[in-house]
Amino acid sequence: MIEVKSLSKTYGSLNAVSDISFSLKEGEILGFLGPNGAGKSTTMNMICGLLVPDEGTIVINGIDLLESPKKAKRHIGYLPETPPLYPEMTVMEYLKFCCELKGIPKKSKEECIRVMNLCGIEDVQNRLIKNLSKGYKQRIGIAAALIGDPDVLILDEPTVGLDPKQIREIRTMIKSLAKNHSIILSSHILPEVNALCDRIIIMNKGKIAAIDTPENLSKDFQSVSKLYVEVEGPKEDVLYTISSLQGILSVEVVKEIGEIIFGYQVEGEKDKDLRRPLFYALAEGRMPILEMTVKKMSLEDVFLHITLNENTNEEESNHVDHL
Amino acid sequence: MWTICKRELKGYFYSPQAYILMGFFLLLTGFLFSDFVIRGNSPNIQYAMSSWPIIFLFIAPMLTMKLFTEEKKNGTEKLIFSSPISVEKVVLGKFFSACLVYLIALSLTLIHVILVVILGKPDMGIIFSSYLGNILLGFAFLSVGVFASSLTENQIIAGIISFGLLLFFWLVDLLQSMFSGVSKELIKVLSLFEPYAPFQSGIVSLSGVIYYLSFTGVFLFLTIRIIRSRWLQ
Incomplete structure (x- = not known):
């Protein structure tokens, strides 16, 4: 659907986006994740033809955006961070205007009704936009992006500023839209990206730091396998039994629960399943396991790992420069 | 292009803006009419019309200042x-919407013409050329306003810039006497007032028409350039 190749954009001396490449497949939801100022919006603006990149190509549905912007833009529906609404218009008037802008003046009424039904805003069609709540405004923004049934939807932080109920509604809506559209969405809410996206691009300082499925991302960045176990038995015996097992890197007491019940954190070699050996060894020593949890690296950990690591690396190199 | 123009027209007429500005224009042209025509007891409406551009000098910035600033x-x-x-189409659409509001305001002043036709024997040729001069000059004013509104995100600043620019193009004429030779010619080119005079005396000068149209074209072109280089870069 979209092929982005070595895209770069500089503002003065600031590299907003430098040399990023990725693709969006049909029917896929691709999430852009990154701290503020990572270049998410800049990238999205370039894909929508709002910003001219300094370098690189953007091909939408086989059409080069920079060569034939008019044709390429027809395949894109865009919702910026703040929905681009005219407060003095009614919802219907606004959507009709969007139809005309996108070059479908005929049958505009049917099209407006179609997108209003999709977004659940038909009840407010004759109300002035300025009198509507933030949640409705966001939906109108999405409805406007859906006009003309574009193949690709680009949603810049679609749930920002909404209450939890509205967030859930918008997410359900995005999920259902993915059946017929390919979607790129940006967010800095990790659970949201995790729940919605098929693939994630983590951006940091204008570069792609990682690109993969949410599951693979948490797997890849896990350097050790971690377990948490609660065992009933004398502390020393438990520590000895666990640490004498093969493949164990470290074990420590992290929680005191009862007189002889403790919580332990066990770290083993990567990709090694420690659960079975642990169970048999402790059972043999008649030290019952009361709880055992595999600790996975959450997307949040991965995100912090990537963004913080890069920052510290850079600071270190800066420090060296100063010396 | 008409999509944009239509939306802007709705914006003008759904809010009190267009009515207030048009009312203001009609009120002041009405004053001039009663002063020159009724009190002066003369059907020569062109003397009243010669001051219309000064009124429009104040109205044009107010009419155009929101065109691009509001979008931002x-x-x-x-x-x-x-x-x-x-x-290009966006800029032209917005420009034409302002032009249409101006043309509607001008067409309402035709009541003055009807009155003098009923009451006396005016020179229709001069009236025609005066209207043409006002239309062309008005379009030039509006193009400056459109340009100013693409420069900033603040309506008031856009209004001040366009008013300042228009005042400059209007008053630069006064500097003519201080210069000679090439600089005098240059000032003549800059002066919006210079080509207006023939229209008032009933002459439709081709050079005047071309001057105003190119002046308008230059400012619309500059607007397009500003949007390309500052908004989309």
């Missing part, structure tokens, strides 16, 4: 420029 404020420029429509 609402964030709707993202909607427009991510749609399959060219920057």
